[in-house]
Amino acid sequence: MIETGKVLIVNVKGGTIMSESKSCILRLCRYRRTLKDLKELGYVKIFSDNLGEATGVTATQVRKDFSLFGISGNKKGGYLIDNLIEKINYILGKDEIQKVILVGAGNLGSALTRYKGFEKEDINIVAAFDADPAKNVKVNNIQVHPIKDVFDYVRNHKVRVAVLAVPSMVAQEVSEILISAGIRGILNFAPVTLKVPERIIVNNVNLAIELENVIYYVNARERNEKQNKTNPVQS
Amino acid sequence: MIETGKVLIVNVKGGTIMSESKSCILRLCRYRRTLKDLKELGYVKIFSDNLGEATGVTATQVRKDFSLFGISGNKKGGYLIDNLIEKINYILGKDEIQKVILVGAGNLGSALTRYKGFEKEDINIVAAFDADPAKNVKVNNIQVHPIKDVFDYVRNHKVRVAVLAVPSMVAQEVSEILISAGIRGILNFAPVTLKVPERIIVNNVNLAIELENVIYYVNARERNEKQNKTNPVQS
DNA sequence: TAGATTGTTAATCGATTAACAATC
DNA sequence: TAGATTGTTAATCGATTAACAATC
Numbered sequence: 001m002i003e004t005g006k007v008l009i010v011n012v013k014g015g016t017i018m019s020e021s022k023s024c025i026l027r028l029c030r031y032r033r034t035l036k037d038l039k040e041l042g043y044v045k046i047f048s049d050n051l052g053e054a055t056g057v058t059a060t061q062v063r064k065d066f067s068l069f070g071i072s073g074n075k076k077g078g079y080l081i082d083n084l085i086e087k088i089n090y091i092l093g094k095d096e097i098q099k100v101i102l103v104g105a106g107n108l109g110s111a112l113t114r115y116k117g118f119e120k121e122d123i124n125i126v127a128a129f130d131a132d133p134a135k136n137v138k139v140n141n142i143q144v145h146p147i148k149d150v151f152d153y154v155r156n157h158k159v160r161v162a163v164l165a166v167p168s169m170v171a172q173e174v175s176e177i178l179i180s181a182g183i184r185g186i187l188n189f190a191p192v193t194l195k196v197p198e199r200i201i202v203n204n205v206n207l208a209i210e211l212e213n214v215i216y217y218v219n220a221r222e223r224n225e226k227q228n229k230t231n232p233v234q235s
Numbered sequence: 236m237i238e239t240g241k242v243l244i245v246n247v248k249g250g251t252i253m254s255e256s257k258s259c260i261l262r263l264c265r266y267r268r269t270l271k272d273l274k275e276l277g278y279v280k281i282f283s284d285n286l287g288e289a290t291g292v293t294a295t296q297v298r299k300d301f302s303l304f305g306i307s308g309n310k311k312g313g314y315l316i317d318n319l320i321e322k323i324n325y326i327l328g329k330d331e332i333q334k335v336i337l338v339g340a341g342n343l344g345s346a347l348t349r350y351k352g353f354e355k356e357d358i359n360i361v362a363a364f365d366a367d368p369a370k371n372v373k374v375n376n377i378q379v380h381p382i383k384d385v386f387d388y389v390r391n392h393k394v395r396v397a398v399l400a401v402p403s404m405v406a407q408e409v410s411e412i413l414i415s416a417g418i419r420g421i422l423n424f425a426p427v428t429l430k431v432p433e434r435i436i437v438n439n440v441n442l443a444i445e446l447e448n449v450i451y452y453v454n455a456r457e458r459n460e461k462q463n464k465t466n467p468v469q470s
Numbered sequence: 471t472a473g474a475t476t477g478t479t480a481a482t483c484g485a486t487t488a489a490c491a492a493t494c
Numbered sequence: 495t496a497g498a499t500t501g502t503t504a505a506t507c508g509a510t511t512a513a514c515a516a517t518c
Contacts, residue, residue: 021509025451029444033426047475056428059475060511067477075476076518092447093454100446111346117426117443123450160453163446185453187446191268191352193291201452203445208352209264210438211335211398211422212327215358216260217436218395218420219328256485282499294499295487302501310500311494 024065025092030055031062032088033121039081047078098123101159103174104166105130105144108189112163114140125163127153131170147174154181165189259300260327265290266297267323268356274316282313333358334394338409339401340365340379343424347398349375360398362388366405382409389416400424 034054038046048066049059066072066079071087073079100118102109105128112118113128128144130136136144145153153159162183166174171190178186185201188194191209194202269289273281283301284294301307301314306322308314335353337344340363347353348363363379365371371379380388388394397418401409406425413421420436423429426444429437 022448023509025448026444029447029451030428030441033444034428049475054428058511061509063475063477064510073476074518075516076474078475092451093458098450100450107349107351108346111343112442114342115442116342117441118446121443121447123443123446160457161446161450184456185449187449193265193269193289199456201449201456203449205440205442205445206265206352207347207350207440208356208358209261209268210440211353211358211396212264212356213257213260214420214422214436214438215333215335215396216264216327221419221434221436222395223328258485284499293487296485298499298501299486308500309494310492311498313499 020068024068027055027057027061027065028069028088028092031065032085032092035081035085035088039085044081045078046081046084048073051079094122099126099157099159100124100161100163101126101150101154102128102142102163102165103130103147103150103178104164104189105135105139106132106165106167109163109165110135110139112165113142113144126157126159129153131166151177151181154178154183159183161185161187163187163189168192255303259303262290262292262296262300263304263323263327266300267320267327270316270320270323274320278316280313281316281319283308286314329357334361334392335359335396335398336361336385336389336394337363337377337398337400338365338382338385338413339399339424340370340374341367341400341402344398344400345370345374347400348377348379361392361394364388366401386412386416389413389418394418396420396422398422398424403427 031051034051035046038054047059048062052059052062055062066084069087069091071079071084100123102112102125105113109128109130113125118125125142128139128142129147129150130144131147133146136146138144154162160183162178162185164171164175164178164186168190171188171192172194175186175188175194175196179196179200184199186194186196186203188202188204189207191206193204196202266286269286270281273289282294283297287294287297290297301319304322304326306314306319335358337347337360340348344363344365348360353360360377363374363377364382364385365379366382368381371381373379389397395418397413397420399406399410399413399421403425406423406427407429410421410423410429410431414431414435419434421429421431421438423437423439424442426441428439431437
C-alpha cells in the first residue's frame with residue numbers, strides 16, 4: 001500500500017491502481033444510506049440526479065464517484081438500486097469484519113451502546129470496557145468489562161476497530177493499549193489529537209467543535225446582515 | 236453577505252472582504268481548544284510549529300490561517316497564547332449568543348444534555364424538548380419541555396441554534412418548525428439530508444457513517460497487506 | 471428518431487504546501 | 495551577527511464542476 005498524506009492508493013477495479021479521497025468514501029456511505037431507504041420504499045431504479053438530490057451532491061459528482069469505483073449504470077436507464085447497494089457494500093467491505101468494541105461507558109459511551117443508528121447499518125458493538133467497576137454491568141445486552149481486560153479481549157477476538165469515548169486525560173494512554181493489542185482503527189470522541197503510528201486510522205468526532213462551528217456561521221451571518229442594513233453594498 | 240457554494244465571504248479584518256473555508260474555521264476551533272489547555276498548563280508563548288504539532292496540522296498551515304484572519308505574532312518570538320485566544324474568540328463570536336436548545340431527548344439527546352464537552356467550551360443548552368411526555372423531566376438541570384412548546388420558546392427567547400437529535404422520520408418536519416420559529420443553525424444528528432432554505436446553516440454528524448468510514452479504511456489496508464504479501468510490488 | 475442519461479475528459483476552483491524574503 | 499521564526503507569494507495538488515461525446 002502506498003500512502004501519501006490523505007490519499008490512500010488501493011487496489012479496487014480488477015487490479016487497477018486508483019486513488020480515492022476520504023470525502024468520496026463518505027459520500028459512498030451516504031449513497032448507500034439513501035439507496036437502502038429507497039429500496040425499502042419499493043424503488044428499483046434511480047438516476048444520478050435523483051440520488052444527488054437526495055444526498056445533497058450534484059449529479060455529476062455521483063457519476064464521477066461511481067465511475068471512480070467502476071460502478072456502471074445504463075445510458076438513459078439509470079442505475080439498479082440493488083446493484084448499487086451490492087457494489088457499494090463490496091467496496092466498503094461490508095462482508096468483512098464489522099466487530100467493534102466500545103471503550104469508555106460513561107455518559108456518551110453508554111448512549112452509543114444503545115444507539116439504533118449502528119444496528120441499522122449492521123455495525124455490532126460486541127463488548128464495552130470501563131475503568132469504573134460500578135459500570136461493569138450489561139447495557140443494552142452488551143457486557144461492560146473492566147478496562148484491564150481490554151487487551152486480552154482484543155487479542156483473543158481479533159477486534160480491529162474501537163470506539164473511544166473515555167475522558168481526554170486518558171485517551172492517549174488507552175489508545176496505546178488498544179493499538180498494542182491489535183486495534184487498527186479508532187473512532188475517537190475525546191477532544192484530543194491522538195498520536196498514533198501511521199498505519200492506524202483515526203476518525204475524530206468532536207461534538208463541541210461541530211456545534212461551535214454552527215454558532216460561528218450563525219453569528220457571522222447575523223453580523224453581516226446587520227452591517228448590510230446600515231451600509232448596503234450595491235451588487 | 237455574498238455566498239457561493241461553500242465559501243462565505245465575510246467582513247473581518249477592518250473592512251477588508253475576505254473568504255474563509257469551513258475547514259479553516261474548524262481548525263481555528265481546534266487551535267483554541269489546544270491553546271486553552273496550554274494556558275492551563277502555564278504556557279504563555281507558542282510557536283507555529285508547536286501549535287501545529289499539537290493540533291495535527293503543518294506550521295505553514297497555522298501561520299496561513301492566522302494571516303488570513305489578521306492575527307499576527309512576533310518574528311522569532313512566536314505568538315502570545317492569551318492574545319491568540321482572545322483573537323480567535325473574537326473571530327468565532329464567543330462573546331455573542333451561545334444559547335442552544337436540544338430537540339429530542341432520547342438516547343443520544345439526553346446524553347448530550349449531560350455532555351461535559353459543551354460546558355467546557357461555554358456552550359449552554361438552555362432547554363430541551365421531546366414529544367414523549369414521559370421524558371418531560373429535568374435532566375442535568377435542563378428542563379425537557381413538550382415539543383409543542385418549542386416554537387414559542389424559540390420565538391420568546393430568541394434562540395438561534397438547535398441541536399437536533401430526533402428520529403429520522405420526523406427530522407425534516409421538526410426542522411421546519413424550528414426554522415419557522417427563528418432558528419438559524421442546526422447541528423443535525425439524524426441520518427437524513429435536511430432540506431432547508433439557503434440562509435440556514437446545517438452541520439451533520441452521522442455517527443454510523445463516521446464508524447463505517449473507519450471500518451472501510453481498516454479493511455482496505457488489510458486487504459492490501461494480504462495482497463502485497465502474495466504479490467509484492469517493487470518500489 | 472429525438473430526448474435523456476451515462477461516462478469521461480478538460481477546465482476550474484480552492485486548499486495546502488513550498489519557498490523565501492523580512493526581521494527580530 | 496547568525497539563527498530562528500513569521501508572513502506572504504507562488505507552485506502544487508486534489509477535488510469539483512462543466513462540457514460533451516456516446517448511446518440507449
